[in-house]
Amino acid sequence: MAGGPTGTYGGRSAQERRAERRERFLRAALDQFGDRPGYRAASVTALCEAAGLSTRQFYEEFRNLEDVLAQLHLVVNDWTEQAVLAALGDSAGLAFEARIRAVLRAYVAAATDDPRRLRIAFVEIIGVSAALERQRLVRRSRWVELILAEARAAAERGEAAERDYRIAATAFIGAVNGLLHDWTAGQFEASMEQVVDELVALLLGVVRPPA
Amino acid sequence: MAGGPTGTYGGRSAQERRAERRERFLRAALDQFGDRPGYRAASVTALCEAAGLSTRQFYEEFRNLEDVLAQLHLVVNDWTEQAVLAALGDSAGLAFEARIRAVLRAYVAAATDDPRRLRIAFVEIIGVSAALERQRLVRRSRWVELILAEARAAAERGEAAERDYRIAATAFIGAVNGLLHDWTAGQFEASMEQVVDELVALLLGVVRPPA
C-alpha cells in the first residue's frame, strides 16, 4: 500500500487527460466524418490512427462510432447557435430588416465557415439511426422555437403579421439549409451577400402580410 | 446440337423475365430501404429473401446494393416529376396563384403518398457516396430548371417580377423538402391544405416584388 492512486499522470489530472483525449478524438472525427467518404466509410481503427490514440482509449470515451458522430453533431450545432445568439444580442437595437439580415449573415457565416462542419450537420447526420434522427429533430426544434420567439416579438412591435408561424418557420429552416448545402456543393455561383439577400427576401415575404 | 437457345422460358422471353425480376428486386428494396433501419442496415441476403430471389440473380441485375438504391431513387423521382408535369398541363388555363397551388398540391400529394418513397428521396439517398450525391444534384437541378422556366413564363405574363430566380428557386426547393420531411416525421400537426397554403405563400412572397 504505497503507490499513489491520485490520478495525476504526465503532469495532468485524470479529468484533464480524458478531456484532452476526447478533444483529439472529436477533432479527428471532424476530419474523418466531415470529408468524403465520410461517416459511413469510417472505422474505429482509422479514427484512432488519425487521432494518434488506441482503440482501448476510444472505448473509454465513447460507446461506438455513432456516439462520436452524435457528440460531434451537438458541438457543431452549438457553434452555429452561439453565433446566432451573439448576433441577436448585437443587433438588438436595429430595425427589423437590418436585424434579420445581421442574424442570417451570422448564421450563414458560421455554418459555411468550415465545410466539414457543414457536411456533418447537413449530410452525414441524416438517416444514420433512429436515435440520431431524434437528436437532430430535437435540435431543429430549438431553431424553430427561436424563430417563433422572434416572430412573436416582431409581431408585437408591429413589424410582422400576427399569425401562427410554426409551419412557415419550419419551411424557412429547410430553405436555409437546402440553399447552403447546394451553394457549398457548387450548384450555383453566388457571393455570401447574395445568398443572405435571398434569405432575407424569403423571410420578409413570409412575415409580411400578403399585399 | 439440339437444345433451343431461344431465351423463352416459363412462357416469357428472356427480357420479360429479367424485367420482372428487376421489378421484384426494386419493390423489395422499396420496403427494405424505405423503412427503418433503411439502406444502411440492408444486406444483399435480406433483400433477396424479401424479393423471393437468390443472390445469384441479384448480381445478374445489379452491381451492388448501392446500384439498387440509385435506380430506386430515379424511379421515385420520376414518380413525383410525372405528377407535377401532369398538374402543370392540367392547370394551364388557371390564374397564377391557383396554378401554383394546384402544382404544389400535386407535388405534396405525390411525395407524401408513400412514406417509403419519401424516405428514399429525402433521407436514405443522402451522403451515401459521391456517385449518388451527383445523381441527386443532377435530379435536383431539373427541379430548379422547371421552376425557372415557370418563373420566366410568369414574368412575361406580368405575374411575377423579372429577375434571376435561380437562388430563390433553390431555396424554395429546400423549403418544400424540409417542410415535407418534418411534417411526415410528425414534428407538427397540419393538414395537407395547410402545408400547401404555406408553400404557396412562401412562393408568392418570393415572386412578388417587395412592397
Next chain:
DNA sequence: AGAGTCTGAAAAGGAGGTTTGTCAGATTGC
C-alpha cells in the same frame, strides 16, 4: 527505491457481409 497505477500497442475472438462457384432439377426447341 518500490508498490501500485496508468498507458498504448497488439492481438484474439466473434460476427456479419459480399461475391463467386457448384449443382440438381425444371423447361425448352427440335
Next chain:
DNA sequence: GCAATCTGACAAACCTCCTTTTCAGACTCT
C-alpha cells in the same frame, strides 16, 4: 425423347470490422 439451357438454392472463400483482453513498460507518490 433428348441435348442444351435456364433456374434457384446453397455454401464456400474471403474480407473487414468491432470490441475486449492482455501485457510490458512508463510513471507517481510515499
